[in-house]
Amino acid sequence: MTSATPELLQALIRNQCVNDGTPESGGESRNADVLAAVLEGPGVELERYESLPGRASLVARIDGSDPAAPSLLLMGHTDVVPANAENWRHDPFGGEQIDGEIWGRGAVDMLNHTSSMAIAMRRLADSGFRPRGTLVYLAVADEEGGGTYGAEWLLEHQRESVAADYVITETGGMSLPVPGATETLLPVMVGEKGFGWVTLVVRGTPGHGSMPLRTDNALVKAAEVVQRVAAIQSTPRVEGQWRDFVEACRLPEDVERLFLDADALTAYCTSEDADLQLARLIHAATTTTIAPTMVRGGVKTNVIADRVEIELDIRTLPGVTADDLVSAIAAAVGEELMASVDVQVGKFQEASLSSPESPLWDSLAKASSALLPGSRPVPFLLVGVTDARFFRGAGSTAYGYGLFSDRISFRDFASMFHGNDERIDIESLRLSTELWSAVAQDFLD
Missing domain, CATH: 3.40.630.10 (Zn peptidases)
Structure with a gap:
């Protein structure tokens, strides 16, 4: 056997x-x-x-x-x-x-x-x-x-x-x-983040690709939208389930203090000295993440794009709603650019x-x-x-x-x-x- x-x-x-x-x-x-x-x-x-x-x-x-x-x-x-x-x-x-x-x-x-x-x-x-x-x-x-x-x-x-x-x-x-653990710590996944698959539809005006000056190019606008969405930085949430985890680890006081301070935790995750895989896990476990993953748009090489779709993979902390996501995206993209963007929330689960x-x-x-x-x-x-x-x-x-x-x-x-x-x-x-x-x-x- x-x-x-x-x-x-x-x-x-x-x-x-x-x-x-x-x-x-x-x-x-x-x-x-x-x-x-x-x-x-x-x-x-x-x-x-x-x-x-x-x-x-x-x-x-x-x-x-x-x-x-x-x-x-x-x-x-x-x-x-x-x-x-x-x-x-x-x-x-x-x-x-x-x-x-x-x-x-x-x-x-x-x-x-x-x-x-x-x-x-x-x-x-x-x-x-x-x-x-x-x-x-x-x-x-x-x-x-x-x-x-x-x-x-x-x-x-x-x-x-x-x-x-x-x-x-x-x-x-x-x-x-x-860091600082003196025992072998085995994570039990007592919960999981929510998820939302969101499509941002960026609108433009078609035209001939040979005359791009001052055109309403959806692809150019979409590139800026992607940059702004990717730059969204959530403050780590160090209460609730994360605090339960940290306290259960029985870490040295200085390590526990670091892990329960939002600013210190951000600094740790972005440090060049941190274990990258662990830093990514900690960041994902303490923040709502938004990752642009796919872009589709345009109809032909010589046509100014009038529509571009951006797919976002969003993973939410407990308590975050679909309305919260839409608000965060709108704030990051900005009012002027959002006038050309439609937000479509597809599959969503808290x-x-x-x-x-x-x-x-x-x-x-x-x-x-x-x-x-x-x-x-x-x-x-x-x-x-x-x-x-x-x-x-x-x-x-x-x-x-x-x-x-x-x-x-x-x-x-x-x-x-x-x-x-x-x-x-x-x-x-x-x-x-x-x-x-x-x-x-x-x-x-």
């Missing part, structure tokens, strides 16, 4: 369930088939749901003996983002084991969880595990496309099959290199949070310290989004967590999400598999 999780991960990677955001992509049914073959057997009930042809989610269940006892859902997604093989050292869909690591798209995000959770579920059933509370495993489709055909669809159409009091999913658990004060937190801490002596979980805010937000909206306490060895550094680990050369080491797979088993037994019995 020691090789079961790596072998399952390899199979999931090789199935190439690539989600490019279109309804017909994903093909998660291939991974659902593989997982069903692993999970089927005595003690586990299996259910399969397809929101669209080829886009299956798999639910496995070990029913508890006490309907009043809390239930736990272990959730991993089965789709992955595209990968450009030219930029990888090894085949992104080869699932090769090289020097104690499994390589491939999804090895970190998040087929490692999906495979280790499945193996832990099967192991528990084989051991005769009959808990008081119900244990549910969900291998869900379409997380990388926003959850429309996965978690969101399931909660709308099959809520009774996936609803649970507590949920564990990605990400978290990698050791944070916090931040979500779960309390770290829970019996599941206690079980995670207990299991983590046993598997990684000297480690301790701390509450953190995920700067991206996961399917956990749907379950928090449905009333569940949801955490993002895992357990990883120190073979892959925090910097390398963070760079592999949607990046090149994604891989996970065998020891991390073992630790996570043991974690899910230990937590289920402690929390549900």
Whole structure:
């Protein structure tokens, strides 16, 4: 059984369930088939749901003996983002084991969880595990496309099959290199930032490209809009969830004081001496960020552009609304230039949070310290989004967590999400598999 999780991960990677955001992509049914073959057997009930042809989610269940006892859902997604093989050292869909690591798209995000959770579920059933509370495993489709055909669809159409009091999913658990820390600090993602996809439409007047003098060129105006929006600097918010994190770290007084002072924190993040990956994480966790990511416009090389669209990826702190975003953009662009700009707020969802004060937190801490002596979980805010937000909206306490060895550094680990050369080491797979088993037994019995 020691090789079961790596072998399952390899199979999931090789199935190439690539989600490019279109309804017909994903093909998660291939991974659902593989997982069903692993999970089927005595003690586990299996259910399969397809929101669209080829886009299956798999639910496995070990029913508890006490309907009043809390239930736990272990959730991993089965789709992955595209990968450009030219930029990888090894085949992104080869699932090769090289020097104690499994390589491939999804090895970190998040087929490692999906495979280790499945193996832990099967192991528990084989051991005769009959808990008081119900244990549910969900291998869900379409997380990388926003959850429309996965978690969101399931909660709308099959809520009774996936609803649970507590949920564990990605990400978290990698050791944070916090200055001054004397323990191994493992972030539990107790919440995640909100997000808004905003389009700025910049208007101009068409004309011949051979006579550009004093023309109303939408592209020129758009370039200025991009510069002004990119220059928006939010003051770090050092209260609320960030303060909870800092205080939980039990840092030396001077470090804690630095992290709880907005000006000092800004200076730290912009310092050339700061760890860039950590600085980016701290900045993202304490501010609402606005990143211009795409520009489209113009109709022909010799035509002055009369319309340019700028796409913004915005990640919001708790409490920030869509109206707040529009106001911030208008203030940055300025009244004169805004007269030529329309702001279109597309998909928007506010931040979500779960309390770290829970019996599941206690079980995670207990299991983590046993598997990684000297480690301790701390509450953190995920700067991206996961399917956990749907379950928090449905009333569940949801955490993002895992357990990883120190073979892959925090910097390398963070760079592999949607990046090149994604891989996970065998020891991390073992630790996570043991974690899910230990937590289920402690929390549900």
